[in-house]
Amino acid sequence: MSQPTDPNGAHNPVIVLVRPQLGENIGKAARAMLNFGLTEMRLVAPRDGWPNPSAGPAASGADIVLEQAQVFDSVADAVADCAHVHATTVRKRGVTKPVLTPEEAAREMATMAGRHAILFGPERSGLETDDVALARTIVTVPINPEFGSLNLAQAVILLSYEWSKSRDLAQPTSEELLPPAPQEELDSMIGQLEAMLEPCGYFRPESRAQATRRTLRTMLTKPAWNHLEIRTMRGVLSALARGPRDD
Amino acid sequence: MSQPTDPNGAHNPVIVLVRPQLGENIGKAARAMLNFGLTEMRLVAPRDGWPNPSAGPAASGADIVLEQAQVFDSVADAVADCAHVHATTVRKRGVTKPVLTPEEAAREMATMAGRHAILFGPERSGLETDDVALARTIVTVPINPEFGSLNLAQAVILLSYEWSKSRDLAQPTSEELLPPAPQEELDSMIGQLEAMLEPCGYFRPESRAQATRRTLRTMLTKPAWNHLEIRTMRGVLSALARGPRDD
Numbered sequence: 001m002s003q004p005t006d007p008n009g010a011h012n013p014v015i016v017l018v019r020p021q022l023g024e025n026i027g028k029a030a031r032a033m034l035n036f037g038l039t040e041m042r043l044v045a046p047r048d049g050w051p052n053p054s055a056g057p058a059a060s061g062a063d064i065v066l067e068q069a070q071v072f073d074s075v076a077d078a079v080a081d082c083a084h085v086h087a088t089t090v091r092k093r094g095v096t097k098p099v100l101t102p103e104e105a106a107r108e109m110a111t112m113a114g115r116h117a118i119l120f121g122p123e124r125s126g127l128e129t130d131d132v133a134l135a136r137t138i139v140t141v142p143i144n145p146e147f148g149s150l151n152l153a154q155a156v157i158l159l160s161y162e163w164s165k166s167r168d169l170a171q172p173t174s175e176e177l178l179p180p181a182p183q184e185e186l187d188s189m190i191g192q193l194e195a196m197l198e199p200c201g202y203f204r205p206e207s208r209a210q211a212t213r214r215t216l217r218t219m220l221t222k223p224a225w226n227h228l229e230i231r232t233m234r235g236v237l238s239a240l241a242r243g244p245r246d247d
Numbered sequence: 248m249s250q251p252t253d254p255n256g257a258h259n260p261v262i263v264l265v266r267p268q269l270g271e272n273i274g275k276a277a278r279a280m281l282n283f284g285l286t287e288m289r290l291v292a293p294r295d296g297w298p299n300p301s302a303g304p305a306a307s308g309a310d311i312v313l314e315q316a317q318v319f320d321s322v323a324d325a326v327a328d329c330a331h332v333h334a335t336t337v338r339k340r341g342v343t344k345p346v347l348t349p350e351e352a353a354r355e356m357a358t359m360a361g362r363h364a365i366l367f368g369p370e371r372s373g374l375e376t377d378d379v380a381l382a383r384t385i386v387t388v389p390i391n392p393e394f395g396s397l398n399l400a401q402a403v404i405l406l407s408y409e410w411s412k413s414r415d416l417a418q419p420t421s422e423e424l425l426p427p428a429p430q431e432e433l434d435s436m437i438g439q440l441e442a443m444l445e446p447c448g449y450f451r452p453e454s455r456a457q458a459t460r461r462t463l464r465t466m467l468t469k470p471a472w473n474h475l476e477i478r479t480m481r482g483v484l485s486a487l488a489r490g491p492r493d494d
Binding site: 031032034035036037060061062096101103141142143144147148149150154157158161164165193196197199200201202215216219222223224225229232233235236239240242243244245 | 278279281282283284307308309348350388389390391394395396397401404405408411412425440443444446447448449462463466469470471472476479480482483486487489490491492
């Protein structure tokens with residue numbers, strides 16, 4: 001799969017629409033993206049399937065975005081190859097993650113190596129807590145507290161616009177820093193740890209298990225570990241799983 | 248006529264829609280404005296008259312903007328009381344005026360005293376040369392040169408968004424993030440982990456032990472975990488140290 005890159009060689013961010021409802025809004029989001037040079041759209045479980053005949057007319061010519069759109073069953077699958085996952089939300093969240101403005105998020109995208117994905121939730125409800133749990137940062141557009149009525153395509157256009165503004169930024173001298181490992185490597189490491197903790201009763205009682213898993217994931221997503229660090233962590237876990245040696 | 252002002256005492260900018268065609272787009276523009284705290288809309292010769300029954304539903308609750316909208320016969324009348332007039336356009340113009348980005352225009356609005364007006368042209372054709380002639384500056388949204396397809400409400404939302412950013416008051420709803428735990432808590436956690444790894448032979452051979460400890464410390468310092476997260480990590484380690492439970 002060839003990836004669009006910007007002149008600096010960095011990957012352009014991936015726009016991930018999570019469980020979008022109306023094809024029309026998918027089309028409008030595509031139009032918003034292409035206005036600012038973004039072309040890579042991913043759809044997670046679109047309600048009315050894909051392709052959707054309502055999307056094309058709403059895209060006003062941004063057909064290339066729709067034609068290249070990829071469909072995934074889960075958010076985890078959609079961001080498996082991404083090093084940075086940002087979740088957009090307008091509401092306050094119990095989750096403690098860094099909250100960025102679109103401008104701050106755009107700066108990260110321009111300066112932090114590795115592919116970035118931006119998650120947008122369904123029109124009515126927005127992202128669910130489990131979606132947000134996959135992200136390292138939350139991006140919130142500061143809006144009128146007495147009238148928050150930003151629709152999907154508007155949220156996409158503001159993020160795309162800020163990204164396009166930041167892409168001309170000089171790259172900082174951070175080439176030696178490895179990007180965070182792809183999300184799938186992080187997932188495997190978390191899976192390994194969970195499998196070790198399970199028999200120890202760490203996730204009991206069952207009623208708390210989901211929240212505990214989320215806490216663990218949030219904590220392990222925060223470091224943005226690169227693949228060497230993930231490998232080290234896996235080595236640590238394997239050593240612990242092996243247990244004391246007699247030699 | 249009472250004017251909305253921001254807490255700094257400055258007038259909020261006036262959004263002027265010049266010869267708008269569809270009521271629906273007027274409603275969408277109102278919604279875009281109110282999302283970022285702008286309420287003063289002026290309409291110059293709306294094609295289908297005013298009020299327009301299509302505007303309300305498209306405003307998604309931003310009725311106050313539509314109710315207070317004022318109608319004028321000419322652009323000159325609409326901006327008669329304004330100190331600064333900015334004309335938005337996507338196309339290059341023969342007119343020699345300063346061309347500002349939305350961000351630069353927002354900075355002017357935040358810093359230059361007197362009321363500012365921003366002109367937006369009709370959906371199809373944009374502002375005419377005579378309209379632009381009334382403005383001191385031209386505001387152009389830098390978009391994809393191969394796909395310029397910004398509609399009226401999108402142009403309004405980008406300008407409104409940049410304006411709101413330039414005000415100090417629009418604070419994002421950032422949850423307070425806990426500071427990183429004191430170093431001694433981190434040290435204790437690392438000590439606990441090392442004590443578990445030691446009997447597993449993780450630090451052998453001895454010649455590599457120091458470098459391995461350093462790698463581990465670097466990796467665990469990177470997250471800047473707060474004291475709750477350190478506590479969670481210690482709980483994880485204790486569960487692993489305890490091992491599988493039979494119950």
